[in-house]
Amino acid sequence: MDAPILSISGLRAVFRIAGRDIAAVQDVDLVIGSGETVALVGESGSGKSVTSLSIIGLLPKKIGRIAEGSIALRRRDGTVTELTGLDPESLRKVRGNDIGMVFQEPMTSLNPVYSIGEQIAEPIRIHLGRSHRDAATDAVRLLAQVGIPDPDRRARQYPHELSGGMRQRATIAMALSCDPTLLIADEPTTALDVTIQAQILDLLAALQAQRGMGILFVTHNLGVVAEIANRVAVMYAGRIVESGPVSEVFTRPRHPYTAGLMRSVPRLGQATTLKAAGTPLPTIAGNVPSLALLPKGCSFAPRCVLAVDACRTAVPPLFAATSTQQSRCLRWEDL
Numbered sequence: 056m057d058a059p060i061l062s063i064s065g066l067r068a069v070f071r072i073a074g075r076d077i078a079a080v081q082d083v084d085l086v087i088g089s090g091e092t093v094a095l096v097g098e099s100g101s102g103k104s105v106t107s108l109s110i111i112g113l114l115p116k117k118i119g120r121i122a123e124g125s126i127a128l129r130r131r132d133g134t135v136t137e138l139t140g141l142d143p144e145s146l147r148k149v150r151g152n153d154i155g156m157v158f159q160e161p162m163t164s165l166n167p168v169y170s171i172g173e174q175i176a177e178p179i180r181i182h183l184g185r186s187h188r189d190a191a192t193d194a195v196r197l198l199a200q201v202g203i204p205d206p207d208r209r210a211r212q213y214p215h216e217l218s219g220g221m222r223q224r225a226t227i228a229m230a231l232s233c234d235p236t237l238l239i240a241d242e243p244t245t246a247l248d249v250t251i252q253a254q255i256l257d258l259l260a261a262l263q264a265q266r267g268m269g270i271l272f273v274t275h276n277l278g279v280v281a282e283i284a285n286r287v288a289v290m291y292a293g294r295i296v297e298s299g300p301v302s303e304v305f306t307r308p309r310h311p312y313t314a315g316l317m318r319s320v321p322r323l324g325q326a327t328t329l330k331a332a333g334t335p336l337p338t339i340a341g342n343v344p345s346l347a348l349l350p351k352g353c354s355f356a357p358r359c360v361l362a363v364d365a366c367r368t369a370v371p372p373l374f375a376a377t378s379t380q381q382s383r384c385l386r387w388e389d390l
């Protein structure tokens with residue numbers, strides 16, 4: 056059997072703040088197979104972006120670093136490379152050749168002073184060694200593949216001449232230009248309106264079916280997870296607290312934090328009913344703890360209605376709730 060596209064184990068990423076290492080992410084294990092989409096979900100500050108930045112080696116210089124763990128990537132030629140030990144230049148090559156990235160705001164990836172076509176062609180020339188002319192042809196082909204009408208003309212246009220949805224399509228084309236084995240999409244649809252969002256999700260699913268790449272999809276939106284992902288990993292205060300197939304986790308969450316997140320999602324019809332009844336949508340009481348002052352034991356315990364004394368003494372391990380679903384809750388059986 057082929058090695059997974061991405062295999063993270065025991066990842067701990069820290070920030071050096073006021074002379075202390077503060078762990079933004081710890082004990083993170085994550086596997087993505089080819090053709091599989093894994094969603095990383097959780098509230099703001101839970102460590103989703105730090106996890107994806109660790110993979111691409113772009114933690115903030117000077118203060119951020121991977122303190123422990125391994126990140127193994129299967130490359131296009133089938134070899135598996137350990138990314139944590141690579142020097143910056145080798146890592147840059149892996150990033151350009153084997154990992155594609157799409158971020159929330161397309162203008163962070165696009166340069167306003169170059170045409171769309173030039174920007175897609177550049178990595179093709181640099182990383183795949185294609186001629187100017189061939190790379191330009193490839194760029195137009197990629198624009199067509201991501202559903203941009205009249206791709207010849209669009210390739211000559213500048214980012215400001217495209218709509219937000221078209222710009223995001225263009226960054227997806229750029230991310231796919233070197234035929235990556237792994238695509239990291241960090242809130243790629245959050246800045247778009249819902250109809251465009253649905254189109255981009257459909258596009259990613261279609262491209263994945265064609266190319267068989269693995270996708271790490273970072274989002275705080277459970278609706279989007281249900282739409283696009285095969286498996287989901289729920290993060291809280293830097294740790295994965297629950298993971299498993301979306302169908303299992305969403306129908307039967309085994310961690311109180313996941314259950315709380317699920318309850319706080321408005322459902323069609325429910326919002327108006329609750330409003331009519333004068334009942335607000337349920338939220339999870341309390342706040343995410345500061346990473347510098349994590350409570351002893353389970354980080355979610357201070358907000359958890361199920362918490363017992365044992366939860367406050369040691370961080371719970373990941374329990375195998377089923378053969379495919381894991382929960383970092385001592386009381387997963389009581390949920």
Ligand SMILES: Nc1ncnc2c1ncn2[C@@H]1O[C@H](COP(=O)(O)OP(=O)(O)OP(=O)(O)O)[C@@H](O)[C@H]1O
Nearest residue numbers: 070079098099100101102103104105106115275346
């Ligand atoms: N440059 C930085 N310096 C110091 N701490 C940081 C830095 N970047 C992130 N952190 C800390 O790391 C933690 C995890 O942040 P991260 O951006 O991964 O969260 P997230 O789950 O992606 O949130 P969001 O949905 O808001 O992007 C946060 O507590 C944050 O304060």
